Amino acid sequence: xxxxxxxxxxxxxxxxxxxxxxxxxxxxxxxxxxxxxxxxxxxxxxxxxxxxxxxxxxxxxxxxxxxxxxxxxxxxxxxxxxxxxxxxxxxxxxxxxxxxxxxxxxxxxxxxxxxxxxxxxxxxxxxxxxxxxxxxxxxxxxxxxxxxxxxxxxxxxxxxxxxxxxxxxxxxxxxxxxxxxxxxxxxxxxxxxxxxxxxxxxxxxxxxxxxxxxxxxxxxxxxxxxxxxxxxxxxxxxxxxxxxxxxxxxxxxxxxxxxxxxxxxxxxxxxxxxxxxx
Amino acid sequence: xxxxxxxxxxxxxxxxxxxxxxxxxxxxxxxxxxxxxxxxxxxxxxxxxxxxxxxxxxxxxxxxxxxxxxxxxxxxxxxxxxxxxxxxxxxxxxxxxxxxxxxxxxxxxxxxxxxxxxxxxxxxxxxxxxxxxxxxxxxxxxxxxxxxxxxxxxxxxxxxxxxxxxxxxxxxxxxxxxxxxxxxxxxxxxxxxxxxxxxxxxxxxxxxxxxxxxxxxxxxxxxxxxxxxxxxxxxxxxxxxxxxxxxxxxx
Numbered sequence: 001x002x003x004x005x006x007x008x009x010x011x012x013x014x015x016x017x018x019x020x021x022x023x024x025x026x027x028x029x030x031x032x033x034x035x036x037x038x039x040x041x042x043x044x045x046x047x048x049x050x051x052x053x054x055x056x057x058x059x060x061x062x063x064x065x066x067x068x069x070x071x072x073x074x075x076x077x078x079x080x081x082x083x084x085x086x087x088x089x090x091x092x093x094x095x096x097x098x099x100x101x102x103x104x105x106x107x108x109x110x111x112x113x114x115x116x117x118x119x120x121x122x123x124x125x126x127x128x129x130x131x132x133x134x135x136x137x138x139x140x141x142x143x144x145x146x147x148x149x150x151x152x153x154x155x156x157x158x159x160x161x162x163x164x165x166x167x168x169x170x171x172x173x174x175x176x177x178x179x180x181x182x183x184x185x186x187x188x189x190x191x192x193x194x195x196x197x198x199x200x201x202x203x204x205x206x207x208x209x210x211x212x213x214x215x216x217x218x219x220x221x222x223x224x225x226x227x228x229x230x231x232x233x234x235x236x237x238x239x240x241x242x243x244x245x246x247x248x249x250x251x252x253x254x255x256x257x258x259x260x261x262x263x264x265x266x267x268x269x270x271x272x273x274x275x276x277x278x
Numbered sequence: 279x280x281x282x283x284x285x286x287x288x289x290x291x292x293x294x295x296x297x298x299x300x301x302x303x304x305x306x307x308x309x310x311x312x313x314x315x316x317x318x319x320x321x322x323x324x325x326x327x328x329x330x331x332x333x334x335x336x337x338x339x340x341x342x343x344x345x346x347x348x349x350x351x352x353x354x355x356x357x358x359x360x361x362x363x364x365x366x367x368x369x370x371x372x373x374x375x376x377x378x379x380x381x382x383x384x385x386x387x388x389x390x391x392x393x394x395x396x397x398x399x400x401x402x403x404x405x406x407x408x409x410x411x412x413x414x415x416x417x418x419x420x421x422x423x424x425x426x427x428x429x430x431x432x433x434x435x436x437x438x439x440x441x442x443x444x445x446x447x448x449x450x451x452x453x454x455x456x457x458x459x460x461x462x463x464x465x466x467x468x469x470x471x472x473x474x475x476x477x478x479x480x481x482x483x484x485x486x487x488x489x490x491x492x493x494x495x496x497x498x499x500x501x502x503x504x505x506x507x508x509x510x511x512x513x514x515x516x517x518x519x520x521x522x523x524x525x526x527x528x529x
Contacts, residue, residue, distance in 0.1 A: 157386035171334040172387040173356035
């Protein structure tokens with residue numbers, strides 16, 4: 001059986017189809033946020049929040065209370081905490097992220113050990129698993145995507161101005177703190193719903209690579225916002241297909257696809273610049 | 279619109295002290311009236327940027343108060359003010375926005391929820407680009423412009439918000455002589471022909487005393503506030519003219 005036949009046979013399976021649909025929604029959500037996260041120089045926030053989510057899931061499993069909800073609550077609190085630390089005490093945002101990252105990871109490992117593993121696959125949580133894509137999760141992701149798009153449209157130009165330059169936006173009468181907290185909270189929600197597909201260790205890449213890639217080639221902000229989901233979507237679909245062919249966890253293949261696209265785009269841009277100079 | 283007899287901006291005995299007892303500005307009393315073109319002069323370290331930060335609500339005064347359009351500084355008041363920062367080209371140089379998109383950010387504070395840029399707003403922005411002689415740059419990325427061009431784009435961004443008061447922080451720093459002259463002529467046009475009140479900080483004594491309708495001289499405290507001709511006879515003028523880049527001691 002060729003690789004193509006194998007993939008086509010997989011794609012007839014409902015749970016694989018569900019994983020692709022969820023993956024596409026996750027790609028759309030994270031790549032829309034990714035533009036703002038990269039431009040605000042808070043690219044590590046996804047990492048910090050993913051590790052906070054690990055701590056949150058471990059708390060949920062340990063006390064026996066809806067792990068995803070516990071994780072969601074702690075991640076939103078963590079996102080508020082990171083923003084608060086960065087804004088009020090003027091500590092660098094990477095240090096604020098590091099505080100929450102290590103707190104989440106340490107408490108997660110401690111509770112995982114104390115709970116003797118909770119009978120769950122740690123590997124699936126860390127690297128993602130198509131098997132974790134459920135119908136409930138599809139509905140949850142779709143609702144979150146709709147809410148995020150609505151929130152962004154509600155105040156798009158203010159969010160862009162705050163990202164462009166916070167001091168200037170504040171001097172123009174925009175309440176920039178609100179948009180800082182909003183972006184962090186949305187990043188937290190994106191992290192939570194992306195865990196099953198991308199896994200805790202690789203989730204941050206979904207919140208960075210699409211935006212970073214689009215910024216390399218876009219000639220305007222509008223183009224950046226269009227290209228970012230295109231790159232995000234491509235990396236998720238290609239990554240899922242490769243993971244099926246190789247029978248490995250999807251997180252790594254999605255991230256490597258995204259990195260491949262970034263490398264290709266940067267190379268193409270450099271060649272273009274070289275040719276136009278000649 | 280502002281009443282011509284009421285100040286658009288009033289500073290009442292404003293002082294700012296940083297941790298460690300460092301006093302940046304002290305006892306500042308200043309009133310700016312509609313149609314003024316106020317040149318706020320002073321050497322480096324005189325407190326000009328601190329004073330602007332207080333006016334823009336970015337820095338709380340340790341003592342005293344600021345009134346913008348007759349009320350304490352608030353987001354609503356700031357929406358009637360246009361601000362042009364110092365060296366805006368240092369703003370994220372790779373930000374992927376065109377000149378036109380950057381200029382349209384000037385309407386963001388007044389933008390209604392769920393409303394994108396209207397055809398009328400785009401037309402107004404293009405007219406402002408034409409007015410400032412940078413219309414041909416509208417499709418270029420903001421980070422790819424010269425210092426002088428970027429400064430004009432930021433003035434255009436401030437004007438798109440239809441400000442009654444335009445505040446500029448050392449807008450010509452880093453510009454060559456020709457660009458500086460053109461920039462100052464543009465400010466005079468905005469003030470005299472369009473009636474926009476302007477406050478501009480600078481340490482370029484010659485140029486600013488020629489174009490301003492009023493001069494305020496700052497060196498920690500306000501040492502002079504009055505007519506540009508009278509300022510030319512003031513001792514502070516001579517000090518600043520001789521050592522324009524010098525850091526003058528606080529009195």
